Amino acid sequence: MTNILITGANGQLGSELRRLAKDYPQFKFYYTDIENLDLTDFNAVETYINIIPLKYIINCAAYTAVDKAENDIEMARKINVDAVSNLSKLALKSEIGFIHISTDYVFDSSKQNVPFKETDKALTISAYGKTKLMGEEEAKKAGNFIIIRTSWLYSSFGNNFVKTILRLGKERTELGVVFDQTGTPCYAADLANSILKIIEFTEHSGEFKSGIYHYSNEGVCSWYDFAIEIVKKAGLTCKIKPIETKDYPLPAKRPAYSVLNKSKIKESFSLDIPYWIDSLDRCLKELL
Numbered sequence: 077m078t079n080i081l082i083t084g085a086n087g088q089l090g091s092e093l094r095r096l097a098k099d100y101p102q103f104k105f106y107y108t109d110i111e112n113l114d115l116t117d118f119n120a121v122e123t124y125i126n127i128i129p130l131k132y133i134i135n136c137a138a139y140t141a142v143d144k145a146e147n148d149i150e151m152a153r154k155i156n157v158d159a160v161s162n163l164s165k166l167a168l169k170s171e172i173g174f175i176h177i178s179t180d181y182v183f184d185s186s187k188q189n190v191p192f193k194e195t196d197k198a199l200t201i202s203a204y205g206k207t208k209l210m211g212e213e214e215a216k217k218a219g220n221f222i223i224i225r226t227s228w229l230y231s232s233f234g235n236n237f238v239k240t241i242l243r244l245g246k247e248r249t250e251l252g253v254v255f256d257q258t259g260t261p262c263y264a265a266d267l268a269n270s271i272l273k274i275i276e277f278t279e280h281s282g283e284f285k286s287g288i289y290h291y292s293n294e295g296v297c298s299w300y301d302f303a304i305e306i307v308k309k310a311g312l313t314c315k316i317k318p319i320e321t322k323d324y325p326l327p328a329k330r331p332a333y334s335v336l337n338k339s340k341i342k343e344s345f346s347l348d349i350p351y352w353i354d355s356l357d358r359c360l361k362e363l364l
Contacts, residue, residue: 078279079130081106083115083163084137089177091233092268093134100272102279106130109137115159125166132173132275135163135215138208142181143327145204156207157214164218173284174218175271180227180259180292180334181205182212191337194225194288202328212288220284222274224267224341227292227334228302231264232362237299241306242363245314255300255318259334262292263355270347277345285344290336293352305353309360 084090085107097105106128114120115137139145139155160176167174183192184199200206215221230236244251270291278284297305300318307314321330338349 077104078102079104079106079128080132080134081108081130082134082136083108085109087136088229088231088234088236088264089268090136092231092264096268096272115162116154118162121162122166125170130172132175133163133167134271135160135176138177142202142204146327149203152204152207156211160211161214164214167218173220174215175222176215178212178223178225179208180225180331180336182209182225183331183334189333191335193337194290194340204328221286223288225290225336226262226267227259227336228261229264230261230359232359238306238359241303242310245307245310245312248314250315250317252317252319252324253300253303254321254324255298256320257330257332258296258298260292260296260336261302261352263359266293266350266355267291273347274345289341290338291341292336293355294349295352296335297352305356309357310364
C-alpha cells in the first residue's frame with residue numbers, strides 16, 4: 077500500500093483530494109490540518125511522520141490571506157516557509173516524495189504578455205508572494221520534490237471567487253469587477269485529480285520527476301470575464317461592471333498578468349487539462 081499524507085486537508089484542494097480518494101484504492105491517505113498537526117512544530121511533525129511509513133506528502137497547507145499578509149508577515153512566513161522547511165527536511169530524511177503547492181503570485185507580471193514558463197525569473201510584488209517563493213526554496217531541499225504553481229483556485233469547498241460572486245450576485249443589482257488583471261482560473265478538483273495522476277505515473281514509471289511545474293485550467297480571461305460567466309451560468313440578473321485595479325485598491329499588489337504555461341506538466345505526466353469554462357460548469361452544478 078502506498079501511504080500518502082495530505083496536509084491542509086480541510087482547504088479547497090485538500091477537500092478535493094479527500095473526495096477523490098475512493099477512486100484510488102491503491103493509495104492509503106492520511107489527512108492533517110491545523111486542528112490535529114501544527115506543521116510549524118518540527119518535533120510534532122517528526123513524531124507524526126515517524127509513526128507512518130509515508131511514500132508521499134502533498135502539502136496543501138498555506139497562509140493564503142493575501143492582503144492580511146502585508147501586515148502579518150511573520151505568521152505568513154511561519155506557515156509558508158517554516159512549515160515547508162520542516163516537511164522538506166523530514167521528507168529528505170525519510171526519502172519521501174514531496175509535492176508542494178505554490179502560486180502565480182511569485183511573479184511580477186507588470187510587463188508580461190506571454191504565459192510564464194517555469195524557467196522565467198520569479199520576482200514577487202507582495203508579502204504573500206515573497207513567503208511563497210521562499211517556501212519554494214525550502215521545498216527544493218526535500219530531494220524528491222515537485223512544486224506546482226497554480227492560479228485563481230476555486231472549488232465547491234471553502235471560500236473563493238466563484239462563491240463570492242454567487243453570493244453578491246444574489247444580493248446586489250450591480251457589481252464592479254476588475255478587467256485589467258488577466259490569468260486563468262483553476263478548478264481545485266482538476267488540480268487534485270492531476271496530482272493523483274502524477275503520483276500514479278510516478279508509481280508506474282518508477283521515476284520521480286523533480287522540478288517546478290505550472291498548472292491551471294486551459295484558456296485565458298480577466299476577473300471580469302470570469303464573473304460574467306459565473307453570473308450568466310447561474311441565471312442571475314446582477315450586472316457586472318468592468319473596473320480598473322486602481323478603482324478597487326487593496327493592501328497587496330496583484331499580478332496584472334499571470335497566465336501560466338502548462339506545457340511542461342502536460343508533457344511530463346501525459347495530462348489532459350480541461351478548458352476553464354467547462355470546469356466552471358462542473359463546479360456550478362454542485363453549487364446551484
